[in-house]
Amino acid sequence: MVQQNILIIGAGIAGLNTALALASPGRTLTLIERDPPPPEASAEAAFDVWERRGVGHLRHSHAFLARLYLLLRDKYPDLLGELLEAGCRELKFEDGVPATLREEYQAIPEDNDLTILTSRRTTLEFVMRRYVSKLPSVQIVPNARVKGLLHERTEDGTLNVTGATIERDGQAEDIKANLVVDAGGKNALGFDWLKAEGVQIRTEVENAGILYFTRHYRLKDGQEEPPKGKLPAGADLGYVKYGLFPADNRCFSITLAVPDIEMELRSKIVRPEVFDAICRALPALEPWIEETRVDPTSRVFGMGELKSQWRHMVEDGKPVVLNYYPLGDNLIRSNPLYGRGCSFAAVAAHALAEALETKQGSVAQALHYYKTVTREIRPYYDSMRKLDQAAIKRAARELDPTYTPGIKAKVLKSFINDAITIAMRSDIGLLREAMHGFHMLSHPDAWLKKPRNFFKVMWIWARGKKRNQAYYTPRLGPKRHEMFALLNLSPTVDWERHKEAA
Ligand SMILES: Cc1cc2nc3c(=O)[nH]c(=O)nc-3n(C[C@H](O)[C@H](O)[C@H](O)COP(=O)(O)OP(=O)(O)OC[C@H]3O[C@@H](n4cnc5c(N)ncnc54)[C@H](O)[C@@H]3O)c2cc1C
Structure with missing residues (x-):
């Protein structure tokens, strides 16, 4: 041959x-x-000392979507076995079901496909590299x-x-x-x-329009992760997006993404005390970083040029x-x-x-x-x-003192907040199908293009806020001016400088 x-x-x-x-x-x-090469000792050592100048984002939160998870599960089960043995975690569809649907949720076999593999990226890379080199x-x-x-x-x-x-x-x-x-x-x-x-x-x-900031934590001995609450593990408050990433070996990380145009916030957030103060002010994250529960294991890593x-x-x-x-x-x-x-x-x-x-x-x-x-x-x-462009515009408009939304912008906002989001929190079938798109298992818009699903979403929207009340999330966190006051940051922006982005 x-x-x-x-x-x-x-x-x-x-x-x-x-x-x-x-x-x-x-x-x-x-x-x-x-x-x-990575230190031979362990994934732990890889996180602590592996020097990777070629990968600036090595210590940012990472998760593998189901498209990649399934590839590993179906083609390389022994590699997946090694990843799990090293502490990588399978976050199942069930783990992400919102509080509003938890009681009625009944698993079906296909839900096993909607799994995310998560851990510190150093662990994922350490194990994959060890496997490949053999x-x-x-x-x-x-x-x-x-x-x-x-x-x-x-x-x-x-x-x-x-x-x-x-x-x-x-x-x-x-x-x-x-x-x-x-x-x-x-x-x-x-x-x-x-x-x-x-x-x-x-x-x-x-331009992706955001900067990424990540900090890692570990549960103290004898402490456990807080119980699942009513708030999502990731959400967008406009001036900041947050995401919580459970990881291997009692570790987890929190990523805060800040719009490019939030100049003051993005310069201060790299300070650990500011990063943690923001997390403490966000009800979904606050129990995760209680001082009695966790120790930080890293500084705040920042990344721009996304x-x-x-x-x-x-x-x-x-x-x-x-x-x-x-x-x-x-x-x-x-x-x-x-x-x-x-x-x-x-x-x-x-x-x-x-x-x-x-x-x-x-x-x-x-x-x-x-x-x-x-x-x-x-x-x-x-x-x-498309989503990035919309988010960039939204972030810029939020800071524009002269902006008043037109009818089209109002309808679009309501469609996202009162139709799509509420559909995801009130109908397990719609959530499943949307998640297929998110995980790259079907076209991202396929679920909404199905007439049956589209009419369901429209029906949910038409029901109105009052009847859908139970499906809205409790408050995700302070409004921008409240958070800035809390952090002692000036809420004013040099709007003229940012007009173009708007
Ligand atoms: C902040 C951040 C968070 C992310 N989170 C996620 C996530 O949660 N899930 C996800 O799926 N993706 C995530 N991504 C994207 C993901 O990290 C990248 O898509 C992935 O790393 C791409 O892999 P790569 O091998 O192309 O590049 P890299 O992983 O960057 O690897 C490139 C390698 O090439 C080496 N190299 C470069 N030039 C040379 C040379 N001339 N000679 C020899 N070696 C060279 C480098 O040292 C490096 O090891 C994230 C990205 C960022 C920036």
């Missing part, structure tokens, strides 16, 4: 998923990773950096990638490969190298480059709020495996790969962008 050599740039989530998907007796896979014909080379691509031109002038130059211990080395997968993440340099060779890649980029980005690798029906496959954040970036990046990477990795297995020749393989990726990921990407 002719052995196929595949070089993978990066051993992050996309690189590891690529190795899982492509590992087979006919292939040798080499993952080149600029960062050092696969036959897979080698992970740490502390080595890919510095450029080797290439030649086909007869029609298309760039054909034939390997990469790596640097290790100060020495440069050329590695030939049948194909190169660039899983170098959001700061990958592959597209710069291609540009220098005259390969133009059309790129869509949009973007949605889509690269177009096919023009006029032809791949723009051959045998070079961007994958993961290097190909498609998404707002972390939706928790889809790792699932996107896993879906793309398996699309690549399918292309290599079912198509002959690099052109047909590339076309198949991009077609599958577009079919499987684009609907979620588009839906996310």
Whole structure:
């Protein structure tokens, strides 16, 4: 059998998923990773000391949606077993059923598919990497950096990638490969190298409109997580979005996302005392960070420059480059709020495996790969962008002293708050179907496009606030001016500066 050599740039989530998907007796896979390997001792040590300059978001909250969870469960059950053994948790559909439906909820077998896998990202990566490095014909080379691509031109002038130059211990080395997968993440340099060779890649980029702030905590000995309350574990208050992420080994993290335009809040929130004060003021989080219950285990990690980005690798029906496959954040970036990046990477990795297995020749393989990726990921990407744009406008309008909503804006707001949200809190069937879309198991809008569901939602809306009263959440937290007063922040904004965003 002719052995196929595949070089993978990066051993992050996309690189590891690529190795899982492509590992087979006919292939040798080499993952080149600029960062050092994880400490061998344990997942605990990985969280404490693993230095990963290549992944700035390593210590931000992470969860794998059902699309990725099911892939692990059905294709790599032993890996899922190792993840669970290391303490990663399965958050079942049942765990997310709102208080308003808890009593009447009856499980059905399909609910098992709507499971989120969650833990500290260091634990997920530590276990996945340990598993991948034991696969036959897979080698992970740490502390080595890919510095450029080797290439030649086909007869029609298309760039054909034939390997990469790596640097290790100060020495440069050329590695030939049948194909190169660039899983170098959001700061990958592959597209710069291609540009220098005259390969133009059309790129869509949009600002996600938020900054991310995460802090980790651990339950004290003898303490347990607070009982489930009436409030959701994640919600949007306009000036801040919050999310609670249960994790492995009695740990959890809290992420607060702040709109770009909240300049003062975003500069102060990195202070642990400010971060914790916000959490204490939010009734859903307050019991989680009681001083008698938990100890913080990290500082507040902040992250900006969050973007949605889509690269177009096919023009006029032809791949723009051959045998070079961007994958993961290097190909498609998404707002972390939706928790889809790792699932996107896993879906793309398996699309690549399918292309290599079912198509002959690099052109047909590339076309198949991009077609599958577009079919499987684009609907979620588009839906996310639409929601982001709406959230950016909403955050800006909230600060605009001159803004008075028109009839269209009022109706839309009411449709979201009084129809969709209430439908999710009052009808388990609708919740199930919407969750399928959220988890990337069906088109994100499919549930609402079904006439039966649409009429149900409209009927719930038409019932009116009074009759739906029981399904509204109790107050999620202080209003903006109340929170700012509590934190001693000035609620005024330099509105002129932000007009454009509005
Ligand atoms: C704040 C935040 C929170 C997120 N939360 C979630 C979530 O809850 N769920 C979810 O599914 N997704 C989440 N995401 C998205 C998810 O983290 C990314 O989609 C995912 O990390 C992409 O994997 P990747 O392998 O492409 O990139 P990375 O994981 O960043 O890995 C890239 C790797 O390539 C290496 N590398 C880069 N260049 C070179 C080179 N030249 N030579 C050698 N090595 C190189 C880097 O060192 C790194 O190890 C989040 C993202 C952010 C920013």
